[in-house]
Amino acid sequence: MERESFEDTEVAELLNRSFLAIKVDREERPDIDHLYMEFCQALTGSGGWPLTILMTPEKQPFFTGTYFPKSSHYGRPGLIDLLSQISELWDKDENKLRKSAEEIVKAITSHQKRSSEEVNPVEVHALQGFLNVQNGGDASADFQSWANELIEQSYQALIQNFDSRYGGFGQAPKFPSPHNLTFLLRYAKDHPDSQAEAMIRKNLDTMGQGGIYDHIGFGFARYSTDQQWLVPHFEKMLYDNALLAIAYIEAYQSQKEPRDAQKAQEILTYVLRDMTSPEGGFYSAEDADSEGIEGKFYVWTPEEITSVLGEKRSALFCDVFNITPEGNFEGKSIPNRLSGDIGELARKHHLNPETLNYILEEDRLKLWQSREHRIHPHKDDKILTSWNGLMIVALAKGGQVFNDNKYILAAEQAAHFVLENLYPNERLLARFRDGNAAYLGYLDDYAFFIWGLLELYTASGKSDYLKSALSLQEQLETLFKDEEAGGYYLTGSDGEELLLRPKEIYDGALPSGNSITALNLLHLARLTGDERWKLQAEKQLLSFRSTLTSNPAGYTAFLQALQYALHPSQELLLVGSLNHEGISPLRQTFFTIFLPYSSLLYHEGRLGELLPWVKDYPFDPNKVLAYLCTNFTCQKPVESPEELKALLEKLNI
Structure with a gap:
């Protein structure tokens, strides 16, 4: 719509003559986007972007939709026709549109209130x-x-x-x-x-x-x-x-x-x-x-690959990443690995997987360096x-x-x-x-x-x-x-x-x-x-x-x-200086395992100012102790990664 309509002189003249046009960056104003998307979904049964809203000066919407082409075609109303009709209707019967907007806002407000009241205290x-x-x-x-x-x-x-x-x-x-x-x-x-x-x-x-x-x-x-x-x-x-x-x-x-x-x-x-x-x-x-061309920065032809890698290496890279003369996107190829795993490809080219990966990484880096000279997307x-x-x-x-x-x-x-x-x-x-x-x-x-x-x-x-x-x-x-x-x-x-x-x-x-x-x-x-x-x-x-x-x-x-x-509550409390050589191996033992329901705390001499209860665990700057706690009950502290790993496995957390 930006290219077809908002940058078009004919549309701009029509918009500026009869409307106050506001373009919203939905990333900067998610509140506005969320609010009017709710109206769009209620009125049309669906939503999406670009989101098009026509509203009264009081910001009450009376017409909404998503994409509109510049001119009507294939049964889809065009923005020019839509703006002309709305402008004419506003001039003839402004009160009708205002009343419609008020009723829409009232209905959405009532729905939101009912949704809030669904919570049973x-x-x-x-x-x-x-x-x-x-x-x-x-x-x-x-x-x-x-x-x-x-x-x-x-x-x-x-x-x-x-x-x-x-x-x-x-x-x-x-x-x-x-x-x-x-x-x-x-x-x-x-x-x-x-x-x-x-x-x-x-x-x-x-x-x-x-x-x-x-x-x-x-x-x-x-x-x-x-x-x-x-x-x-x-x-x-x-x-x-x-x-x-x-x-x-x-x-x-x-x-x-x-x-x-x-x-x-x-x-x-x-x-x-x-x-x-x-x-x-x-x-x-x-x-x-x-x-001005979608994907231009990212797509390749075999000839472009060859110009960077040479004939022999190009053939290998094109085979692995499915870059072909006919292409898979508007005559060029989007690199992908959807055909064959690395083991199959290595056997096909009489290489072991480690060697193939090494070669591919070398060539990828050369292609990336070459691609850097292209005009980048904004x-x-x-x-x-x-x-x-x-x-x-x-x-x-x-x-x-x-x-x-x-x-x-x-x-x-x-x-x-x-x-x-x-x-x-x-x-x-x-x-x-x-x-x-x-x-x-x-x-x-x-x-x-x-x-x-x-x-x-x-x-x-x-x-x-x-x-x-x-x-x-x-x-x-x-x-x-x-x-x-x-x-x-x-x-x-x-x-x-x-x-x-x-x-x-x-x-x-x-x-x-x-x-x-x-x-x-x-x-x-x-x-x-x-x-x-x-x-x-x-x-x-x-x-x-x-x-x-x-x-x-x-x-x-x-x-x-x-x-x-x-x-249950699951915590690991590491007591000791953050600079002590013993803290990293204990920490890494914890991170090596997928523990999505567990927390890690560090009593490093200062945490007691924030959480007074940790003062019950004696701090010694010369060593690191690991306390594994479940449901706020702590095991006897351990000092080695091996002991901590055994505790983690025993508690199955």
């Missing part, structure tokens, strides 16, 4: 206390029954929707949906005889082999236009790559497949190389187009607090699992960037660009950044990150909490007043702020032992009970909080 009260009750008591049993039923329903729905041939869920277009995979990783841990592990394996492998992945420069595109992950929409988003890195890292922890570690490290390489500002914040996206250099929070999570987890300090340092640099540039007057802002920070932060900004700080604390042991996370959670409670119906609004109480105050729970392309807040509250409750966070976590888990029951598979990030809550 008596039912919620009966279930509260489940985090206090361990393996007994009516409240705990009720909660376990309800939560397990939802988790099972979601798993069964994912099985029904799973593409067993190509991986992924549903048909084309196909989105990565990383939180489905992290939910399944936890389900597989709790149900080792299920199909969950096989689904994860198929999904990660085929997605990583497809053209949706940039095999030359790394990083995932936003989605695949076809069923087999071959032809992407070439736009790369920071949040996709952060969430997919997390999924591959956790899969590596769980299944120990080296290719998962490689894929995660490649994603992080791409982000640190191409999407990081000089100050350490992360840019938002790279466009699909370059020189980079969206907005730095968004929420997406930076997700990338901090990915880097912190990468540092934990791969024992690589460069990832932790990058995560720390990004966290410091946010705190220094997007936290003026102790209020998070949403966007930074060209030295300017703007827009009061939304729930997602707080929730995702708190998650990042908690993972950064887990990776580094620096208590300042835990302190900042606690401070931000306090603010979140004050600014976003719905005291009546539970849960958290998308916008703060100090934000711009819109027609409705939106509240989001659905886990779409991104997990919702409410889902991540549920996980954060549980994590804070177990790290701190603070009764207040435990009670708030309980309320959050129960606030959306009726919504979750209606379609559990739409809330797989929120269900991960339920999975967490169903398991």
Whole structure:
């Protein structure tokens, strides 16, 4: 629509003559996007982008839709015809359109109110206390029954929707949906005889082999236009790559497949190389187009490969990555690995797999260096607090699992960037660009950044990150909490007043702020032992009970909080200086195992200022002790990685 209409003189003249045109960046103003998308879905039965809204001066919508071509064709109304008709109708019967808008707003408001009232306070009260009750008591049993039923329903729905041939869920277009995979990783841990592990394996492998992945420069595109992950929409988003890195890292922890570690490290390489500002914040996206042509930057012909690699090496590379004279995308080829595994390809070319991989990596690097001379897609250099929070999570987890300090340092640099540039007057802002920070932060900004700080604390042991996370959670409670119906609004109480105050729970392309807040509250409750966070976590888990029951598979990030809550509290407390040589081997023993329901605390001499209870564990700067605790009862401390590993295996956590 931008090319066809908004940059077109004829359309612009019509718009400017009769309308006030407002273009909204939905990444900067997710509150406006969410609000009017709700109207679009209510009026048309579906939604999507571009989102087109026609409204009164009071911002009440009376007509909505998604894509409109410039001129009417194939039964689809054109924007010129639509604008002309609406303008004429407004001149003739403005009151009719105003009345229609008022009725629409009234209906949506009434629906939102009914949805809030679906929460049964008596039912919620009966279930509260489940985090206090361990393996007994009516409240705990009720909660376990309800939560397990939802988790099972979601798993069964994912099985029904799973593409067993190509991986992924549903048909084309196909989105990565990383939180489905992290939910399944936890389900597989709790149900080792299920199909969950096989689904994860198929999904990660085929997605990583497809053209949706940039095999030359790394990083995932936003989605695949076809069923087999071959032809992407070439736009790369920071949040996709952060969430997919997390999924591959956790899969590596769980299944120990080296290719998962490689894929995660490649994603992080791409982000640190191409999407990081000089100050350490992360840019938002790279466009699909370059020189006005979608995908031009990413596709190849055999002749282009030969010009870089030479005849012999070119033939090998083209065979492995399916680069052919006829091409697979508008006469050129998107590199992919969808035909044949590395063992088959090595045998075909009379090489062993290790040698083939070495050759391919050499050639990939040469092709990447050559591709760097092409005109790059436009980079969206907005730095968004929420997406930076997700990338901090990915880097912190990468540092934990791969024992690589460069990832932790990058995560720390990004966290410091946010705190220094997007936290003026102790209020998070949403966007930074060209030295300017703007827009009061939304729930997602707080929730995702708190998650990042908690993972950064887990990776580094620096208590300042835990302190900042606690401070931000306090603010979140004050600014976003719905005291009546539970849960958290998308916008703060100090934000711009819109027609409705939106509240989001659905886990779409991104997990919702409410889902991540549920996980954060549980994590804070177990790290701190603070009764207040435990009670708030309980309320959050129960606030959306009726919504979750209606379609559990739409809330797989929120269900991960339920999975967490169903398991007993499990903590590892490392007591000793962060600089002591003994702390790293103990920490890595913990990180080597997939422990999604466990927390790591460091009593490094300062934590007692924040959590007084840790003072009960004597601190000695000359040694490191590891206390493994379950349900707030700690085992006898151990000093060696071997002893800790034996304890972890014995407790089966």
